Amino acid sequence: MITSVMPTYARAPLSFIKGEGSWLIDENSQKYLDMGAGIAVNILGHAHPDLVKALHNQAENLWHTSNLYNVPNQKKLADVLVSETFADTVFFTNSGTESMECAIKMARKFHFEKGMPERNKIITFEGSFHGRSIGMISAAGSEKLTKGFGPLLPGFVQIPFGDHDALMSAIDETVAAILIEPIQGEGGILPVPDQCLKGLRDCCDQKGILLIFDEIQCGMGRTGKLFAHEWAGVEPDIMAIAKGIGGGFPLGACLATLEAAECMTAGTHGSTYGGNPLATAVGLEVMKRVNTTEFLKNVNYLAINFRQSLEALVANHPKIFKSVRGSGLMLGIECVIPNIDVVNAGYDCKILTVPGGANVIRLLPALNISLNELKEATTRLSASASKLEASL
Numbered sequence: 001m002i003t004s005v006m007p008t009y010a011r012a013p014l015s016f017i018k019g020e021g022s023w024l025i026d027e028n029s030q031k032y033l034d035m036g037a038g039i040a041v042n043i044l045g046h047a048h049p050d051l052v053k054a055l056h057n058q059a060e061n062l063w064h065t066s067n068l069y070n071v072p073n074q075k076k077l078a079d080v081l082v083s084e085t086f087a088d089t090v091f092f093t094n095s096g097t098e099s100m101e102c103a104i105k106m107a108r109k110f111h112f113e114k115g116m117p118e119r120n121k122i123i124t125f126e127g128s129f130h131g132r133s134i135g136m137i138s139a140a141g142s143e144k145l146t147k148g149f150g151p152l153l154p155g156f157v158q159i160p161f162g163d164h165d166a167l168m169s170a171i172d173e174t175v176a177a178i179l180i181e182p183i184q185g186e187g188g189i190l191p192v193p194d195q196c197l198k199g200l201r202d203c204c205d206q207k208g209i210l211l212i213f214d215e216i217q218c219g220m221g222r223t224g225k226l227f228a229h230e231w232a233g234v235e236p237d238i239m240a241i242a243k244g245i246g247g248g249f250p251l252g253a254c255l256a257t258l259e260a261a262e263c264m265t266a267g268t269h270g271s272t273y274g275g276n277p278l279a280t281a282v283g284l285e286v287m288k289r290v291n292t293t294e295f296l297k298n299v300n301y302l303a304i305n306f307r308q309s310l311e312a313l314v315a316n317h318p319k320i321f322k323s324v325r326g327s328g329l330m331l332g333i334e335c336v337i338p339n340i341d342v343v344n345a346g347y348d349c350k351i352l353t354v355p356g357g358a359n360v361i362r363l364l365p366a367l368n369i370s371l372n373e374l375k376e377a378t379t380r381l382s383a384s385a386s387k388l389e390a391s392l
């Protein structure tokens, strides 16, 4: 026996039928405070009227043409991304994994075109997550992701997170790129210190290696800047994004400098749906709302307040919670008891959180959540912690 939906997820027994801002309503009309936002996707909450309108307007005109032709919304969104970031050019995809695949292909082709095909190795970090394709599980390399799926794609070397010496000894004439999430998401909300990102940039510059950032989870305003790496003042050569850019509609992108992307000529890469009119109509509207000084200032304001209340929460429940970490509205609470028990107890108190690596629960709310809703989140987390304490 097998379920009609392939059972690859350990799903919570909840079925939502409607969303409003930071709230989800299930089939029994129960309202849940959504602190996961579809794993950092619904950055403007559920059913944002401007996104609904943008999608509706586009749906009435044209859904899909393929990339055989120009897609006007794609060009508009690429222009915005190019003007607001380090990048000179953008390839659109439907997901984070695909954005990462484009990044890896580009890094290898870059060196191939320069007459150095032996430079094809990509250095990655233990605990990282870049997607579920054969390429991207090979990149992350953990047994949890790769077991049973071999042979894996060769050419990836994983270094322990934060191990400078291991990194230095892995660098040689065969390295094409270093790939890193500025804040590890699935790994358990582990920020890379600014000086390490700077060090990676310097190292890549000295050795002729490309630097690739995976900002699929930490990008799009989540840390209070448009992209997390901006805090460190360093820029990548290539960057993969997805999740927040579509606000809930499947959309991703691979951004690159002119130099890195010169090798990506016609016929080298493609996608039937990537950047289709519907997805890019929504992406444009998301960028318009998120990429303003006021919006990002408000994310920082919310984040400072929320973090303070979470620190107090942790101090009040030492048998359940250990510490808070992260940046902006990408926060993790390391748990004392199994994190999944905390997530499940949250369901009873009508709050949704996301489990992560290193026994962390992730809090990745919509970026336009209100201060009152964040206070309510702390109250509900506290109530679920009290229930758990009573059962210890």
Ligand SMILES: Cc1ncc(COP(=O)(O)O)c(C=O)c1O
Pocket (backbone or CB within 6 Å): 039, 095, 096, 097, 098, 100, 129, 130, 131, 132, 181, 185, 186, 214, 215, 216, 217, 218, 242, 243
């Ligand atoms: C940092 C990071 N990279 C890549 C991915 C893969 O993205 P997708 O599931 O959209 O393919 C994820 C998804 O959680 C992610 O968090």
